[in-house]
Amino acid sequence: MSSRDAAEEEDTSEGPPSETEPGSPPTESSQLFGVVLVAAVAAILAGMVVLTLAFGVAGGSSADGTVAVVSIEGPIAEPIGENLESELRDIRTNESIDAVVLKMNTPGGAPEPTERMYMSIQRTSQEMPVLASVQGLSASAGYYMMSPSEEIYVLPSSQVGSVGLAAGAPRPQPPVRGPSGPDKRGSNVIQSWAQLETLGNIFIETIMEQRGDRIELSREEISTAKVFLGVNSVENGYADQLGSLDDAIDDAAERADQRSIESPSERSVGSPPSRFSPKLSTDSSQSTTRIRLLRMCDQLAPRWSTNQQSHTSVSSKRSHRRISTKSLPTL
Template sequence: MASTDQSPLVVAVIAGVLVGAAVAPVAYGYTADASDDTGTVAVVELTNPIAGTTAQPVVRELRAVRNNESIDAVVLRIDSPGGGAGASEALYLAVKRTAAAKPTVVSVGGVAASGGYYAAAPADSIFVTPASIVGSVGVRASLPDGSTLPRGVTTGPDKASGGTAEETLARVETLRQAFLGSVMSERGDELSLSREEVGQAKVYSGKRAVNNGLADEIGGIDAAIARAASEAGVDSYDVVYRGPDVSRGFFLFGSEEGSVDRVRYLMLYGEVDAAEATNETETARAVAPAQEVHP
């Protein structure tokens, strides 16, 4: 028979369990009142021009949520005009891997153009608002302003230029075809546009994008979250927001691709910021002329 002097020990154990339950951290993705049958939708934000410094935190967040078993579905909130080609491609691949692992829906805020649209393309569904700007499937090249440098101060004949105009054009076209091919592969079944039409790099209003297949539905972030949860098969769910802490200040597009004397290849809608001291090449002007939104 157990001795009665064990009762203080029992009380202490019970008290310890109760205290531990009170102070234990909440399981990732769940609120304190979540029940066992409650699902979780993670929202990851891409709300900056795309460069290495802005893309990599988003890539890391996407990796984290797709590897987290407590996350049932993902919404990627995009408000970006694009940016560096290399960083845009990294985002595309990260979203594609995430969509292969669990339901992934994109919610477009103001703009998902060029590299921003590249990141959106692999998602299971793309939600836009009527006034969203979508599209601009194209590539252009820019180079730093080297006018202040003495001519001939190079280590090779093409060091300052990054290559001949023909070589630059060939690289731009290679990147363009890769971008275009990815969009056609991801969105081909929904598109009413031909490959040639998509390749014109036009931008469209959200309503027009739904009509031509570049996007799926009109709706805000809540609609996108509801769709993601539905595709994951969860009726009751919590939402966790995962936003990389990235400064909205100065971005050097293409800085992830090499030193400052290299030609920069951009998947960017709009003008390169003047603070970057860049001049578009004639190649860029030929490949990516001024764009007009098609309502």
């Protein structure tokens, strides 16, 4: 070997270490990173499991129960109707939930999502107590959708009512070219007004059906679409009681207790225990349902539209899901 070759070999051996080849043993830093990553993933999964279990086992057949608070805020438009349907469907199938309180603060909105929300609330009220608590405003479509509630709570300064339909005046449209039938020739102003009147009458009839035995106003007075302060709405029957959200939650819990006492044998022999059949003490001070915390899992968030935000408020008394909407013209 020549002196030049020996020098090159010596220089190569003294150079910086080469990169770790694939398949070579991991370095100490890479091992540390792997441990940290695995620990982080494990912590996240553990948290998800805890939340899932908390959501699944709250309530049950014990003397404790859960009241779900669903908050509806802002003008009503899609996809809020679909969102509420999905939320209440989950509540109806969750054995840990005994009652629902609707936290209302909406000026109203479009007829179609309102009708869907109304039907979903009505169906839920057939399976468990559903109460409403009006914060600032629940008018027009907001009042319509909460009318199936067993009890409506309002603050003295709350505003409720506006039973009716508001829409822009129909305008005639030019006929289309080559109509296939007489109704394809363009809009009919008289027919459009008749359709609006029909929708308005359906609104009024629904309120009369749901609260006719409580409202002390005639159908003609209701059709004026007046808005009443909370203190006045209790007097005329548009609402039932003055009280806070906590008052509504306590009332819902007591009604869930009462249903469990009145119908203790709703399930057949051998079926899992009903969520409406907890073992209650005969002592009234001990038989009042204690409202346990229901923690809505973050995994449920993807079902909400990207235009909506699902917020979970943690408190000692209730779970709180807020449904907000874009600001759109109301009908």
